[in-house]
Amino acid sequence: METTIIYGKNAVIEALESGEREFNKILISNNVRSDVKIEQIKKLAIKNGVVFQFVAKEKLNAIEPDGRHQGVIAQIAPVNYVELNDFIERNKGKTTTVVVLDGVEDSHNVGAIIRSCVCAGVQGIIIPSRRGVLINSTVEKTSAGATNHISIIKVNSLVSAIQKLKENDYWVIASDHHAEQNHYEIDYTDMNFALIMGAEHAGISKSLLKLADFKVKIPMLTNFNSLNVSNATAIILFEYVSQLCRKQKTN
Amino acid sequence: METTIIYGKNAVIEALESGEREFNKILISNNVRSDVKIEQIKKLAIKNGVVFQFVAKEKLNAIEPDGRHQGVIAQIAPVNYVELNDFIERNKGKTTTVVVLDGVEDSHNVGAIIRSCVCAGVQGIIIPSRRGVLINSTVEKTSAGATNHISIIKVNSLVSAIQKLKENDYWVIASDHHAEQNHYEIDYTDMNFALIMGAEHAGISKSLLKLADFKVKIPMLTNFNSLNVSNATAIILFEYVSQLCRKQKTN
Numbered sequence: 001m002e003t004t005i006i007y008g009k010n011a012v013i014e015a016l017e018s019g020e021r022e023f024n025k026i027l028i029s030n031n032v033r034s035d036v037k038i039e040q041i042k043k044l045a046i047k048n049g050v051v052f053q054f055v056a057k058e059k060l061n062a063i064e065p066d067g068r069h070q071g072v073i074a075q076i077a078p079v080n081y082v083e084l085n086d087f088i089e090r091n092k093g094k095t096t097t098v099v100v101l102d103g104v105e106d107s108h109n110v111g112a113i114i115r116s117c118v119c120a121g122v123q124g125i126i127i128p129s130r131r132g133v134l135i136n137s138t139v140e141k142t143s144a145g146a147t148n149h150i151s152i153i154k155v156n157s158l159v160s161a162i163q164k165l166k167e168n169d170y171w172v173i174a175s176d177h178h179a180e181q182n183h184y185e186i187d188y189t190d191m192n193f194a195l196i197m198g199a200e201h202a203g204i205s206k207s208l209l210k211l212a213d214f215k216v217k218i219p220m221l222t223n224f225n226s227l228n229v230s231n232a233t234a235i236i237l238f239e240y241v242s243q244l245c246r247k248q249k250t251n
Numbered sequence: 252m253e254t255t256i257i258y259g260k261n262a263v264i265e266a267l268e269s270g271e272r273e274f275n276k277i278l279i280s281n282n283v284r285s286d287v288k289i290e291q292i293k294k295l296a297i298k299n300g301v302v303f304q305f306v307a308k309e310k311l312n313a314i315e316p317d318g319r320h321q322g323v324i325a326q327i328a329p330v331n332y333v334e335l336n337d338f339i340e341r342n343k344g345k346t347t348t349v350v351v352l353d354g355v356e357d358s359h360n361v362g363a364i365i366r367s368c369v370c371a372g373v374q375g376i377i378i379p380s381r382r383g384v385l386i387n388s389t390v391e392k393t394s395a396g397a398t399n400h401i402s403i404i405k406v407n408s409l410v411s412a413i414q415k416l417k418e419n420d421y422w423v424i425a426s427d428h429h430a431e432q433n434h435y436e437i438d439y440t441d442m443n444f445a446l447i448m449g450a451e452h453a454g455i456s457k458s459l460l461k462l463a464d465f466k467v468k469i470p471m472l473t474n475f476n477s478l479n480v481s482n483a484t485a486i487i488l489f490e491y492v493s494q495l496c497r498k499q500k501t502n
Binding site: 014144182219224227230234 | 370489
């Protein structure tokens with residue numbers, strides 16, 4: 001079994017609770033102070049038939065040298081990537097939202113984006129298989145386990161993926177500094193949409209921008225630099241959530 | 252001169268451009284590939300009378316061992332903290348916004364929050380001097396230099412600081428999971444406000460919550476965990492920015 005690692009108490013609990021991940025085993029430090037979360041990990045492991053072992057702290061430090069493992073590391077199967085066709089098929093008939101990352105490579109940003117996506121009810125995240133980030137253990141940790149609650153779709157060509165989404169009734173929204181429309185000026189409700197977010201400096205590639213049905217910018221009150229990409233994504237997604245909540249209230 | 256370091260091309264450029272920071276010197280790696288940003292650093296340094304030296308890469312690695320310095324490290328005076336009284340006095344007569352961090356300690360989060368604050372036109376950020384984070388080089392780097400564009404106010408007691416703000420016509424808004432009101436249901440425009448953000452798990456301390464005029468929550472579409480605190484801050488601040496932009500358009 002090919003394995004990857006996740007570390008930290010919350011990440012391991014999330015992965016166990018989701019039931020979406022295949023575990024090899026869980027390593028717990030001999031001298032970790034037992035607390036509610038460690039007990040929860042042991043209980044969940046027993047319930048799910050996952051082996052756990054107590055090992056010397058040094059062994060954990062050798063696997064995760066930055067020392068952020070909090071005494072717990074799990075060896076699990078890598079994230080199950082989902083095929084775009086399967087994703088589209090599976091979500092037919094319900095209002096569906098995906099986020100497309102074009103050149104966003106920093107693991108902390110990708111993890112934080114996945115976390116916001118799950119909170120905002122986004123069903124899928126599309127990343128390019130050649131460039132872009134892998135879903136590594138930093139992403140899993142930063143996402144607070146959210147990687148287990150969303151379809152992660154790796155594609156060879158973002159252009160083809162966007163075209164396929166358009167053919168399947170998705171509207172394409174691109175976040176772009178140069179846009180004329182503000183992000184709060186479009187109605188995100190009652191449509192399937194794909195939100196494209198680009199790298200902080202380079203922005204979204206031209207070939208993708210051309211495919212966008214809407215380009216939106218987040219207005220700023222100063223001309224300082226720009227927002228961090230994970231914050232920008234959260235701002236747009238929660239404008240969508242706010243619109244939806246307002247609408248449900250008035251209906 | 253007591254010094255701290257900032258590293259990375261953008262952080263050094265921002266600090267030079269702001270004119271707000273006292274430089275000791277700038278160290279540039281001997282074998283850094285010269286590009287637009289390195290040239291800009293050299294020009295700005297000459298213009299501002301700041302010494303720069305070319306040194307072996309190993310010297311930079313010794314100062315910033317994580318290797319994220321991109322070939323440039325500046326030794327500068329630590330952030331100038333501002334007194335709360337001075338801040339209030341200086342901003343009298345204009346609509347003013349501050350963000351108060353209660354127990355937010357992760358340097359990446361603090362840096363990202365400061366960056367969003369500057370983009371949203373927030374004038375001050377209040378942190379407790381005992382607990383909480385120092386404005387270290389990770390904060391400066393993550394903020395993309397935004398620490399130079401905002402008043403950073405360190406206080407002994409957050410409770411006293413909030414009380415003082417209230418006496419000076421600031422409304423106090425607390426972000427709280429348990430709030431009844433959604434973040435988009437209050438009008439942030441035309442008032443001075445202090446937005447209190449708490450640590451992700453512990454939330455805001457009770458003594459501060461009691462002082463809040465409004466408690467707001469960000470509604471979510473799933474019951475997954477919660478948002479990262481920097482994303483939550485960005486969502487609330489940009490609801491305020493959106494309200495302001497809409498209002499200016501209709502006036």
